[in-house]
Amino acid sequence: MTPTVGLSLNYCTNVHPRFHRRTTAPKKQENCGALARPGAGRLTDGATAADVGRLLAEVEAAANAAGTAAQEAQTRALDLLLPRDAVTVARREMDDASFMRDRLSEAARRLGERLNELRALEKARAQRAEHERVQAERDRLAAEMERMGEPIAEIARLVAEIDACDREIRNLNATTGLALGYIRPALAGWVKAQITRSPTIGGSS
Numbered sequence: 420m421t422p423t424v425g426l427s428l429n430y431c432t433n434v435h436p437r438f439h440r441r442t443t444a445p446k447k448q449e450n451c452g453a454l455a456r457p458g459a460g461r462l463t464d465g466a467t468a469a470d471v472g473r474l475l476a477e478v479e480a481a482a483n484a485a486g487t488a489a490q491e492a493q494t495r496a497l498d499l500l501l502p503r504d505a506v507t508v509a510r511r512e513m514d515d516a517s518f519m520r521d522r523l524s525e526a527a528r529r530l531g532e533r534l535n536e537l538r539a540l541e542k543a544r545a546q547r548a549e550h551e552r553v554q555a556e557r558d559r560l561a562a563e564m565e566r567m568g569e570p571i572a573e574i575a576r577l578v579a580e581i582d583a584c585d586r587e588i589r590n591l592n593a594t595t596g597l598a599l600g601y602i603r604p605a606l607a608g609w610v611k612a613q614i615t616r617s618p619t620i621g622g623s624s
Contacts, residue, residue, distance in 0.1 A: 466533075466537065467537065467541070468534060468537040468538045468541055471530060471533050471534045471537055472534055474530060475527060475530040475531060475534055478523055478526050478527045478530060479523075479527050481523050482520055482523035482524050482526075482527055485516050485517075485519040485520035485523055486516075486520045488512070488516040488519075488520075489513055489516035489517040489519075489520050492509050492510075492512040492513035492515075492516050493509075493513045495509040495512075495513075496509035496510045496512075496513050581605045584604075584605050585604040585605060588602045588603075588604050588605070589604070
């Protein structure tokens with residue numbers, strides 16, 4: 420069984436309240452929070468590659484938003500004209516946003532690993548399903564061929580006898596046909612009868 424990553428989606432919402440107030444990307448955080456409802460908090464073996472791919476996109480977007488927020492907070496914290504209290508607030512926001520960025524980046528890394536695992540697993544499952552389908556079709560045809568083996572062998576024997584008879588007929592027709600009458604080859608007569616009876620070849624329906 421493929422190991423579970425066990426990644427908590429609360430990564431997306433574990434952030435200082437000031438980060439929510441001051442960043443320019445609250446919607447990204449809210450989107451991640453919506454994914455962290457009960458029952459959706461951890462990746463399980465039941466997740467598909469498509470599920471993890473969508474989640475990875477959300478986490479990467481949130482990580483980018485956190486990085487932007489950290490950069491903005493750093494710019495404010497380094498402003499020499501900013502009051503001391505405001506510098507303290509900006510520094511805390513910078514630390515919070517940087518931590519959030521790093522946390523989400525780690526989450527994205529682990530999700531990427533999980534995505535690769537699931538893609539490989541789904542590919543293997545698809546290959547196995549195709550293998551089993553072809554094997555089942557082969558077994559069906561083999562069983563049908565086995566049931567028809569005796570009739571096919573009988574037909575082959577009959578065709579060989581007819582071919583030998585037709586050779587004798589041709590020899591007789593060449594030597595005594597004019598005097599005694601021509602004999603129609605057996606196989607030729609059968610083919611003509613089939614054409615006459617078949618509505619798709621030449622007969623009437």
